[in-house]
Structures are given as structure tokens and as C-alpha cells.
Amino acid sequence: MPLKFNMKINSINCKKCQAPLGILGNTTRSKNLICQYCGTVMDFKNNFKALYSFNHVQQNSRLTIGQNINYQGIPFTIVAYINYANGDNHFIVYNVYSATHGYAKIIDKDKELIFYRTTHYLPNKNLWMLKQNEEFISNEIKFSIKSFEFCEVYYAAGNLLENTQQGKRSKHAFAYCKKTKQWFYSEHSRNAVNYYVGKEFVTDEL
Numbered sequence: 001m002p003l004k005f006n007m008k009i010n011s012i013n014c015k016k017c018q019a020p021l022g023i024l025g026n027t028t029r030s031k032n033l034i035c036q037y038c039g040t041v042m043d044f045k046n047n048f049k050a051l052y053s054f055n056h057v058q059q060n061s062r063l064t065i066g067q068n069i070n071y072q073g074i075p076f077t078i079v080a081y082i083n084y085a086n087g088d089n090h091f092i093v094y095n096v097y098s099a100t101h102g103y104a105k106i107i108d109k110d111k112e113l114i115f116y117r118t119t120h121y122l123p124n125k126n127l128w129m130l131k132q133n134e135e136f137i138s139n140e141i142k143f144s145i146k147s148f149e150f151c152e153v154y155y156a157a158g159n160l161l162e163n164t165q166q167g168k169r170s171k172h173a174f175a176y177c178k179k180t181k182q183w184f185y186s187e188h189s190r191n192a193v194n195y196y197v198g199k200e201f202v203t204d205e206l
Contacts, residue, residue, distance in 0.1 A: 015050040016040040022066055025079035025097040025159045032164060036065055036157035054166050056155045062108055063094055065158045071115050071201065074101050080158025086151035095158070106201055107185065114183050116198035127173045127186055143175035143184045
């Protein structure tokens with residue numbers, strides 16, 4: 001079922017399948033627009049020139065591009081997502097955007113939805129030197145490593161702030177604090193390491 005977009009939001013037709021695509025999020029920072037219907041990757045900075053297409057097109061996900069959500073009273077819109085895979089293990093990272101609060105992430109992993117915001121409180125240890133269940137501290141909160149994921153991009157869709165491609169590899173660390181019920185997430189790519197803290201996302205806020 002095609003998504004309906006606010007008429008005030010700019011839109012284009014996919015350069016390959018001609019499906020209508022809403023341009024959501026911060027367009028000044030955007031790099032790739034990926035059609036959620038046929039998987040065609042378009043260059044945001046070059047008149048949406050079609051670059052290539054994903055081999056896998058995922059039509060079904062728990063959340064959808066253009067869907068509005070509310071988190072702690074703040075309205076966000078889902079603008080993109082990336083499906084990461086390592087063998088049979090998959091998880092999805094959704095990029096969400098608020099005109100007043102910027103970007104955040106919702107990660108769908110192990111049947112849980114966690115809402116993450118960027119943190120500038122760095123861990124007191126190098127996460128990538130730790131092992132599962134070992135601990136570190138960020139912002140005076142003690143987290144325990146739950147898992148490391150060394151995976152590749154399986155599929156992506158929507159308006160992304162980064163250039164991506166099928167098979168692009170990255171490292172992900174997930175940790176948890178049982179006392180505060182907070183999660184800590186780090187994404188390590190070739191060019192940068194980013195850190196986030198989050199809590200379980202209640203689906204009633206959708």
C-alpha cells in the first residue's frame with residue numbers, strides 16, 4: 001500500500017520504477033535516497049541520479065518510512081532504515097527525525113524496539129577490547145556488554161545521511177544497565193565511531 005506524505009514535503013518519482021517517494025528529514029545533509037519499492041539507490045547531490053539497485057528488497061518491516069511516532073512527547077518521523085545481517089542474524093536500524101530535536105535511532109533487535117539518542121559521554125574503556133558481560137562506565141552509569149555484531153548492509157531504504165551500499169561492513173556493540181534499564185549502542189564504521197544511549201520503546205507511542 002503506497003505511503004501518503006504531507007503535501008508540504010517535497011517528493012520525486014523513483015528514477016527506475018517511478019514510485020512516488022517523499023523526501024523526509026534534513027535535506028541539506030542527505031546523500032542517498034533509496035526507493036523502498038525497488039531498492040534503487042539515487043545520488044541526492046546529483047539530481048537523484050540512479051547509481052545501482054539492491055539485490056534484496058524488503059517490503060515488510062515493523063515500522064515504515066513516513067510513519068509518525070511520539071517519544072517522550074516529541075514527534076518524530078521515520079525517514080530511513082538499514083537492515084544489517086550476519087548470516088541468519090538480522091537487525092534493523094531506523095533513522096527518525098524531528099524538526100526540533102534532530103535525528104535519533106530506533107533499533108529493532110531480538111524482538112525489542114530501543115529508542116536511541118546520541119550521547120557525548122564516551123565510555124571509559126575501549127569497547128572493542130572488551131568481551132561479552134564485561135563492564136564499562138559512561139556518564140556515571142555502569143553498562144555490561146550484551147553482544148557485538150560484525151555485519152554488513154543487507155538492505156536499506158529512505159533518505160540517508162550517509163553513502164551506503166549492499167555488503168558494506170561495520171561493527172556494532174550493544175550494552176545494558178539493569179539498574180537504570182538503559183541501553184548503550186556504538187556503531188563503528190571505517191570513518192567514524194558513534195555512541196548512543198536509549199531505552200525500550202513502547203509501541204503505544206506509535
